Amino acid sequence: MPGSGDERAWVRGAQAGSASDLEALFRSHWPRAYRAAYLVVHDAAAAEDIAQEAFLSAVRAIHTFDRRRPFGPWLHRIVVNRAIDWARARSLRREIGEDALEGAPARPDPPGQMLSEGIAAALAGLSPEHRAVVVLRYLLEYTPGEIASLLDLPRGTVNSRLRRALDSLEGRLEKERP
Amino acid sequence: MTEAELRRRLTQPAPSEEEAGHRTWEVVRAAFVERERVPRIERRSRPVIAVALAAALAVAAITPPGRAFVQRLRDVVGRSPTEPALVRLPAPGRLLVDSAQGPWVVQRDGSKRLLGSYDAASWSPQGKFVVATRGHSVVALEPGGKVHWTVTRPQPVAQARWAPSGFRIAYREGSSLRVVIGDGTADRLLARSVVAVAPAWRPGPVNTLAYVDTNGGVHVVNVDTRGELWATTPGPPLRELAWSADGDRLLAVSRGREQRIYDGQGLPVSTIELAAGHVASRAAFAPAGRTIALTDFDPAASRSTIVVVDRGREQTLFKAAGQLQDVEWSPNGRWLLATWPSADQWLFLRTPGVGRIVTVSNVAGEFDPGETGSRSFPRLGGWCCS
Numbered sequence: 231m232p233g234s235g236d237e238r239a240w241v242r243g244a245q246a247g248s249a250s251d252l253e254a255l256f257r258s259h260w261p262r263a264y265r266a267a268y269l270v271v272h273d274a275a276a277a278e279d280i281a282q283e284a285f286l287s288a289v290r291a292i293h294t295f296d297r298r299r300p301f302g303p304w305l306h307r308i309v310v311n312r313a314i315d316w317a318r319a320r321s322l323r324r325e326i327g328e329d330a331l332e333g334a335p336a337r338p339d340p341p342g343q344m345l346s347e348g349i350a351a352a353l354a355g356l357s358p359e360h361r362a363v364v365v366l367r368y369l370l371e372y373t374p375g376e377i378a379s380l381l382d383l384p385r386g387t388v389n390s391r392l393r394r395a396l397d398s399l400e401g402r403l404e405k406e407r408p
Numbered sequence: 409m410t411e412a413e414l415r416r417r418l419t420q421p422a423p424s425e426e427e428a429g430h431r432t433w434e435v436v437r438a439a440f441v442e443r444e445r446v447p448r449i450e451r452r453s454r455p456v457i458a459v460a461l462a463a464a465l466a467v468a469a470i471t472p473p474g475r476a477f478v479q480r481l482r483d484v485v486g487r488s489p490t491e492p493a494l495v496r497l498p499a500p501g502r503l504l505v506d507s508a509q510g511p512w513v514v515q516r517d518g519s520k521r522l523l524g525s526y527d528a529a530s531w532s533p534q535g536k537f538v539v540a541t542r543g544h545s546v547v548a549l550e551p552g553g554k555v556h557w558t559v560t561r562p563q564p565v566a567q568a569r570w571a572p573s574g575f576r577i578a579y580r581e582g583s584s585l586r587v588v589i590g591d592g593t594a595d596r597l598l599a600r601s602v603v604a605v606a607p608a609w610r611p612g613p614v615n616t617l618a619y620v621d622t623n624g625g626v627h628v629v630n631v632d633t634r635g636e637l638w639a640t641t642p643g644p645p646l647r648e649l650a651w652s653a654d655g656d657r658l659l660a661v662s663r664g665r666e667q668r669i670y671d672g673q674g675l676p677v678s679t680i681e682l683a684a685g686h687v688a689s690r691a692a693f694a695p696a697g698r699t700i701a702l703t704d705f706d707p708a709a710s711r712s713t714i715v716v717v718d719r720g721r722e723q724t725l726f727k728a729a730g731q732l733q734d735v736e737w738s739p740n741g742r743w744l745l746a747t748w749p750s751a752d753q754w755l756f757l758r759t760p761g762v763g764r765i766v767t768v769s770n771v772a773g774e775f776d777p778g779e780t781g782s783r784s785f786p787r788l789g790g791w792c793c794s
Contacts, residue, residue, distance in 0.1 A: 244440075249437060249440060249441065252436070252437070252440055253433065253437070256432075256433055256436055257429075257433075260429045260432065260433070261421065261425060261429070264422060264425050264428055264429065264432075265418075265419075265421070265422045265425065268422040268423070268425075269418065269422070274422070274423050274424040274428065275758075275764075276764065277422065277428070278424070278428040278431070278432060279498070279764065281428070281432065282432045282435060282436070283496070285432060285436045286435070286436060286439055286496055286516075286517060289436055289439050289440050289517070290439075290517060348417075349414075349417040349418065364414075364418075365418070368411065368414050368415045368418050369415075369418040369419060396414075399409070399414070400409055403409055
């Protein structure tokens with residue numbers, strides 16, 4: 231993760247029109263933004279679109295961004311909320327249009343050679359809302375209070391989702407062990 | 409599993425992470441550069457995102473060639489609510505949009521610039537210029553609005569199209585077809601008795617043009633030698649001509665059921681046959697390969713279908729109430745933009761199949777920001793140049 235001084239300098243540079251500072255900001259945040267989207271939606275193309283939209287939003291708003299605030303939470307709020315919306319909409323479409331989707335199977339994602347397939351499959355068994363809190367807590371390292379703020383949820387709801395998600399993950403991963 | 413173990417497993421790279429990062433950085437960088445260069449002109453409607461995944465869209469059924477298009481898919485009902493703004497294009501490139509106020513250039517980040525009081529416009533091959541028509545004049549200008557030259561004719565002009573070579577522009581003056589050099593010189597007559605169908609330049613370095621005569625015959629000519637390469641016999645009235653990206657297929661979109669495809673020598677090689685009573689509103693070849701997207705309208709039922717035809721296989725992508733008007737491929741071929749006047753919406757469909765749908769509503773208002781009252785639905789002039 232970049233130091234807060236680096237990040238402020240990059241934001242300041244980007245606000246002044248420096249593409250290299252914007253690139254530094256992008257490079258430091260892309261992996262976790264994309265990974266977070268992917269772990270919620272489980273679709274590489276959708277994750278790319280979601281993370282891309284978040285960065286384009288950042289570009290559009292960069293001149294008005296308050297440099298005293300960290301950039302990550304602002305970006306992650308967009309990424310995770312859009313990823314939840316996307317995953318919910320896909321579930322809804324499956325429920326009401328299963329027959330219509332025949333003949334157009336989703337393109338399979340490339341095999342997960344790097345991300346553990348076990349953990350991805352286990353996460354896929356959770357609801358989008360539960361995946362999101364796991365990703366925010368254990369990939370993006372937010373506290374439950376910060377997650378509550380990012381998702382506009384009561385802190386108690388975040389804690390209960392985390393607990394249930396971890397229990398479910400534990401069970402699913404246990405089953406896979408030889 | 410400990411929390412530390414979970415952290416370790418989640419922080420490994422995801423599939424395609426690096427390639428997606430390279431692609432996205434190019435898009436972000438371009439948006440940043442454009443943002444610096446192009447002043448925003450419509451702050452009022454800027455920052456509302458309209459990404460709505462339609463919950464009840466009928467998607468994707470494959471039928472054998474030659475059969476009537478399937479009717480079994482569900483109609484579009486109960487769509488997710490959309491928010492009223494065009495904020496960004498889902499794929500690289502810029503759109504030309506012809507509105508009642510004139511043509512607009514829409515950048516990837518959704519910012520728009522009104523080119524001026526012109527009737528219609530289309531792109532030069534690299535998107536560095538635009539050719540527009542207004543009354544009796546053909547005008548070449550930059551996407552920023554700077555006019556380079558004007559040709560004025562005695563009769564009204566329309567349907568100007570820039571050749572892929574960049575060195576010729578064809579346009580219609582009344583019922584005549586004329587060609588001018590890309591710098592606005594050497595304007596001359598190419599053919600008389602043509603109909604109001606936009607001439608279509610064949611992709612490639614040779615300045616070869618297809619047009620339709622008043623008997624419904626298609627002519628393909630070498631513009632520089634004036635030699636006719638081939639022509640078809642008179643046929644049913646046509647509404648559009650479109651070349652494949654390799655220049656080896658020409659689609660003649662008719663007002664009847666049969667849509668004919670010719671090879672590079674003018675031989676009919678296949679036909680897309682619509683169901684009885686249906687009409688093809690628009691059609692477009694993908695920017696690579698020979699995939700065709702076509703809007704099929706059933707006037708009796710007032711329903712439209714977007715169909716993709718690839719190597720003889722027809723795939724229904726989308727069905728909707730009312731008439732879908734224009735259809736345009738993104739420059740990278742990954743998205744289709746369809747316009748839907750009765751719903752006042754644009755639909756961006758991710759292909760192949762429909763992996764994703766982005767809906768933009770309030771389109772007429774987007775291109776009539778001063779609400780002049782002449783809110784005719786805008787037409788697409790082209791999606792250019794990633």
